[in-house]
Amino acid sequence: MRRVRSVGVMFLTFILVYITGKIFIELENRPNDVKIFNLLRDVSVPEAIGLSANTHVSERFVHNVRCDELMKGSKSEIEKAKKIMQNKNYTRKAISDYDYIQLTQNCDKFKLDRKYNMHISEEEKQISVAYSILLYKDVEQAERLFRAIYSPNNLYCFHVDANSNQSIHEAVDGIAKCFDNVIVVSRKEYVVYSGFTRLQADLNCMSDLLRMEQKWDYFINLPSQQFPLKTNAEIAKILKIYNGANDIEGITGNRRLAHRFTFRHIYKEEPMKNTKLRPFKLNQKKEDPPFNITVVKGSAYGIFSRDFVNFVINSYQARTILDWFHDVLSPDEYYWATLNYNHQLEAPGSSFYKGVPDKKPWLAVFVAWGGADSCAGRFVRGICIFGVGDLHLLKEKPQLFSNKFYLDYQPLALDCMEEWHRNRSMAGLSSDFNSTFYKSLPFIKPSS
Ligand SMILES: *[C@@H]1O[C@H](CO)[C@@H](O)[C@H](O)[C@H]1NC(C)=O
Numbered sequence: 001m002r003r004v005r006s007v008g009v010m011f012l013t014f015i016l017v018y019i020t021g022k023i024f025i026e027l028e029n030r031p032n033d034v035k036i037f038n039l040l041r042d043v044s045v046p047e048a049i050g051l052s053a054n055t056h057v058s059e060r061f062v063h064n065v066r067c068d069e070l071m072k073g074s075k076s077e078i079e080k081a082k083k084i085m086q087n088k089n090y091t092r093k094a095i096s097d098y099d100y101i102q103l104t105q106n107c108d109k110f111k112l113d114r115k116y117n118m119h120i121s122e123e124e125k126q127i128s129v130a131y132s133i134l135l136y137k138d139v140e141q142a143e144r145l146f147r148a149i150y151s152p153n154n155l156y157c158f159h160v161d162a163n164s165n166q167s168i169h170e171a172v173d174g175i176a177k178c179f180d181n182v183i184v185v186s187r188k189e190y191v192v193y194s195g196f197t198r199l200q201a202d203l204n205c206m207s208d209l210l211r212m213e214q215k216w217d218y219f220i221n222l223p224s225q226q227f228p229l230k231t232n233a234e235i236a237k238i239l240k241i242y243n244g245a246n247d248i249e250g251i252t253g254n255r256r257l258a259h260r261f262t263f264r265h266i267y268k269e270e271p272m273k274n275t276k277l278r279p280f281k282l283n284q285k286k287e288d289p290p291f292n293i294t295v296v297k298g299s300a301y302g303i304f305s306r307d308f309v310n311f312v313i314n315s316y317q318a319r320t321i322l323d324w325f326h327d328v329l330s331p332d333e334y335y336w337a338t339l340n341y342n343h344q345l346e347a348p349g350s351s352f353y354k355g356v357p358d359k360k361p362w363l364a365v366f367v368a369w370g371g372a373d374s375c376a377g378r379f380v381r382g383i384c385i386f387g388v389g390d391l392h393l394l395k396e397k398p399q400l401f402s403n404k405f406y407l408d409y410q411p412l413a414l415d416c417m418e419e420w421h422r423n424r425s426m427a428g429l430s431s432d433f434n435s436t437f438y439k440s441l442p443f444i445k446p447s448s
Pocket residue numbers: 058059060067068071416419420423
């Protein structure tokens with residue numbers, strides 16, 4: 001008995017020495033200018049030995065304020081959070097592009113340190129989502145979005161603006177090479193605000209994703225400033241209810257801003273300014289669109305079935321219509337809607353909704369608009385940048401995503417969304433998830 005115990009003690013001592021030695025070596029090898037974050041402070045024993053993915057534990061990432069209270073809309077906690085942010089008395093360290101380049105040298109460690117969930121729930125097995133994530137700066141924000149929506153059963157395509165700094169490309173390359181189901185787009189566009197290349201960026205990802213061996217059911221395009229309101233399990237459940245139908249916003253009539261597509265636009269450098277291109281309107285009318293289609297406006301973002309994406313990339317009609325959109329202002333806000341709501345085109349996934357486009361509920365992304373919605377953060381170009389006082393309303397929204405958060409504006413807002421979302425993801429699909437609402441949507445494909 002005694003012998004057995006002392007062998008056990010020796011064995012434990014050996015493991016302890018081994019682990020301590022390893023940590024010491026890692027610290028030794030770390031270049032001086034790389035910040036040490038999370039690694040030592042946050043890693044608890046189960047996480048250190050890699051159990052975190054399968055033990056369904058909730059966590060607290062944020063220590064300055066109580067995120068659970070913010071999510072309930074507690075006035076005193078909101079005030080406290082604002083005060084902390086105003087005083088800049090806020091300890092969360094930024095993760096630089098350089099940090100990502102370093103961290104992703106060791107993929108296993110990266111996934112562990114950043115607490116990637118490598119577990120697939122039953123719900124998530126049923127639907128595979130292909131995402132595109134568009135970014136030009138702030139790798140940290142894109143990576144935090146990616147981490148929240150990560151599931152081994154999904155596919156991800158990063159589009160980094162060709163204009164972005166080299167370190168951003170390298171950081172994203174580093175992240176992508178750590179996952180079998182993540183790619184960097186094969187052709188990077190110089191994204192021009194309101195320009196055609198913004199649309200082309202999504203098309204490039206769509207086409208790369210279609211070519212991947214793993215098949216997927218839905219495509220969702222995201223800019224890095226969005227954050228999910230639903231967990232992966234919930235998204236899978238909702239898309240299963242959609243059953244092949246697209247969820248694309250449709251705006252007809254006068255709200256379409258017709259000058260954008262009745263006149264031609266060309267790209268020029270801003271006079272007397274930097275070298276950035278931007279679209280300018282010409283006094284030249286555009287020819288009528290092909291196939292006698294009506295131009296419909298919508299959002300640049302949506303939820304697209306695989307068959308729809310295949311139609312977009314490979315059909316003669318969609319390509320011809322795309323050509324017509326080359327000199328339209330903000331074609332990304334017209335192309336999906338126009339394909340989806342011209343029923344003579346028979347775009348896959350578009351036919352289940354028979355009503356007026358403008359009346360169709362649209363659940364891809366919640367945006368708070370100036371003049372229409374409340375905003376506890378601040379409006380930038382008519383869109384609310386969410387603050388800590390918006391969170392309790394956001395969590396009640398039926399939309400899958402929310403737009404938008406800034407990394408440097410009320411950062412506790414995104415931090416707490418992250419903690420809330422993480423807790424819910426770890427808990428699995430909760431029994432209080434109410435699918436009745438989604439099952440009664442007028443645009444889904446009825447299940448046979
Ligand atoms: C997440 O879970 C932890 C542990 O249960 C809890 O302390 C924290 O308040 C939760 N956060 C949110 C936003 O619900």
